[in-house]
Structures are given as C-alpha cells and as structure tokens.
Amino acid sequence: MTEPSEPSDDLAAVLRWQASxxxxxxxxxxPPVIVALITCDGGQEMQRIASAAADLAAHLRG
Incomplete structure (x- = not known):
C-alpha cells in the first residue's frame, strides 16, 4: 500500500482557506488554473492563485 502524497502548496493554501x-x-x-480566495462575510476577493498543480485542479473539479 502506498502512502498518500502531501498536497501541493497551492492545494494546501486552498484547503486552509476553505477550512476557515x-x-x-x-x-x-x-493551465494554469486560476482561483480567487473569497471572504465568507462579504464576498470580497482577497487573493488569486495561479497554479499548474494537478491536485488543485482535481480538488476543484471534485
């Protein structure tokens, strides 16, 4: 059985954002995937991430 790999830095940032x-x-x-990080309290865009990380694209599509 293989160990699960660590998420890319971009996916980790998105997961932290969603967890908060x-x-x-x-x-x-x-490519690249471009995502906006939006606040939960007013819909304001705080940051954009441009990433070629396959795990980020898979997470967003999943």
Missing part, C-alpha cells in the same frame, strides 16, 4: 470558512472560485481552468 472562505470560498474558492475557479476563474480559469488553464
């Missing part, structure tokens, strides 16, 4: 209640919106499927 924030929303993530895919803006472009690229």
């Amino acid at each position: 209640g924030g929303e993530v919106r895919a803006l472009a499927w690229g």
Whole structure:
C-alpha cells in the first residue's frame, strides 16, 4: 500500500482557506488554473492563485 502524497502548496493554501470558512472560485481552468480566495462575510476577493498543480485542479473539479 502506498502512502498518500502531501498536497501541493497551492492545494494546501486552498484547503486552509476553505477550512476557515472562505470560498474558492475557479476563474480559469488553464493551465494554469486560476482561483480567487473569497471572504465568507462579504464576498470580497482577497487573493488569486495561479497554479499548474494537478491536485488543485482535481480538488476543484471534485
């Protein structure tokens, strides 16, 4: 049995954002995938992430 791999830094950032209640919106499927990190209390965009990480794209599609 293989060990699960660690998430990419970009996926880890998105997972932390979601765990704290924030929303993530895919803006472009690229490559790269571009996502916006949106606040949970007002819908304000706080940051954009442009990433070629396959695990991030899979998470967003899943």
